[in-house]
Each structure stands twice: as structure tokens, then as C-alpha cells.
Amino acid sequence: MNTPQTETIGSVTRKSRQPVIEINNLRKGFGSQEVLKDVSLKLMEGENLVVLGKSGSGKSVLIKLIAGLLQPEEGTINVLGEDVCLLNSNGLGELRKKIGFLFQSGALYDSMTVRQNLEFPLRRIKKGISQEEIEHKTAEALENVGLSEAIDKMPSQLSGGMRKRISLARTIVVDPAILLYDEPTTGLDPVTSDEISALINEVQKRYKTSSIIITHDIACVRATADRIIMLLDGAVYMEGSLDKFEKSTDPLIISFFK
Numbered sequence: 001m002n003t004p005q006t007e008t009i010g011s012v013t014r015k016s017r018q019p020v021i022e023i024n025n026l027r028k029g030f031g032s033q034e035v036l037k038d039v040s041l042k043l044m045e046g047e048n049l050v051v052l053g054k055s056g057s058g059k060s061v062l063i064k065l066i067a068g069l070l071q072p073e074e075g076t077i078n079v080l081g082e083d084v085c086l087l088n089s090n091g092l093g094e095l096r097k098k099i100g101f102l103f104q105s106g107a108l109y110d111s112m113t114v115r116q117n118l119e120f121p122l123r124r125i126k127k128g129i130s131q132e133e134i135e136h137k138t139a140e141a142l143e144n145v146g147l148s149e150a151i152d153k154m155p156s157q158l159s160g161g162m163r164k165r166i167s168l169a170r171t172i173v174v175d176p177a178i179l180l181y182d183e184p185t186t187g188l189d190p191v192t193s194d195e196i197s198a199l200i201n202e203v204q205k206r207y208k209t210s211s212i213i214i215t216h217d218i219a220c221v222r223a224t225a226d227r228i229i230m231l232l233d234g235a236v237y238m239e240g241s242l243d244k245f246e247k248s249t250d251p252l253i254i255s256f257f258k
């Protein structure tokens, strides 16, 4: 009889880990422009997968395809056991409740306090949730991003780094299974960027999420990546551990990691 192997990926130690996202032979273009020609990848449970690629290589398009915001021309996208391309709008809506997005802008609702910014998605996604539970989850999410004291502030009263933290709190407050980060540290100073990278790891541990992180920030890659995928010319150019990328002698990889 085979003994199940135990392995640790990110924060999750399991006898056998499952893919939470599985993409096969994805093709997507706009008009005559081919952006993704043939992309296949997996995101494993509990893993932080970093996607690298030159500007315009289709990283954001990839995230939008995963979320069902764009339709591919060819290929399959399976997220948490659902074939995204076959879901109707209700099915997509349900699936998106399990996916958290942290976009570059991290847009908060400027006319709402931090508390209201967190309570809004909770009420929308967790139908029937009690007021007590809302308050508990809001306080917990703010504590986890180290900003409990900001609960009654307006977004305009916060620094860029604080806004990013609150955006992350708003994303995690609804317990997503998957987090999609699009350039989470862009526009932040190096110290604040490092804090956000550390927070990405904290969130992974506490909330047991699986994440795709798109970033050009190599410090963020070094801090967060369990595995890396480099896109080039619409396909996966290289895939592997941080160590593999750091030791690569390929000029393109070196140009990213120098």
C-alpha cells in the first residue's frame, strides 16, 4: 500500500494538495493582437504563485479571464472545480464571492468610513450575517492588517500604504479561497512595499488562501513566491522555484532579477 506523501506549500501542509485553479491551452487576443497564445498553469491549494512578464504580456488579462470578466477564444479555465467558461452570470457571481481581488488602485469607497468599506462587501456576500458577526469580522480583518485604530477614519485621511492595507482587509473580510493580486506594491516606497509583501504572507497563513500575485517588484517576488511563472510572447516561458529563477543564466530572467 502506498503511504500518502505529506508536503508543505505556503501555509498548507496536506497529504495531497489539489489545484484550485487549472488553466489549459488558453488563447486570448483583441482584434489582430494575440495576447495569450497558449497558456497552461495550475495554482495549488495554499500556494503563492507569482506571475512575471514584461509590460503588455497579458498578466492582467490572465486575471480577468480567471475571474470570468473576459472570455477566452480557446482553452479551459477551472476555478474551485467550476469551468468558468460554462458558468452563467449567476454561477459567475457565486464563484466571484470566493475570489478576492486586490488591484493596483486598491480603490476604496471614498465617501465611506473604513468600517463601512469593510461592512459593505460582508453584507453583500454573506447574506443573513448577524450584526455581531459583521462587527467581529471587521475588527478581525483590521487587526490582521495592523490597522484597528483606523476603523472610523475616511480613506482620504489614510496614507497610500494604509489604503492598500485597508483594501486588503476589505478583500479578506469575506474569507475568499483565492486571492488575485495585481501589482500590490506598485506606487509604494520600498519600506511600505516590504510591509505589504509581509502582509500577503500573513494573510496566506491566517486565512489559508491560495494566491496569484502579479508584480514587477522583485523584492515582493522574493518575499512571497512559492513558485514563479514567467510569461513571454503569449506563453509560459519559464516556471519554477524562486531559487531556479535566481540561479538562471537566461538574459531575460537575469534582467528581471538583477
Ligand SMILES: Nc1ncnc2c1ncn2[C@@H]1O[C@H](COP(=O)(O)OP(=O)(O)OP(=O)(O)O)[C@@H](O)[C@H]1O
Residues within 6 Å of the ligand: 030, 035, 053, 054, 055, 056, 057, 058, 059, 060, 061, 062
Ligand atoms: N479590453 C481590452 N481590449 C483591447 N485590448 C486589451 C484589453 N485588455 C488588454 N488589452 C491589451 O492586451 C495587452 C496585455 O494587457 P495586460 O494589461 O494584460 O498587460 P500586463 O502584462 O498586465 O501589463 P502591465 O505589466 O503593464 O500591467 C495589452 O496590449 C493591452 O493593450
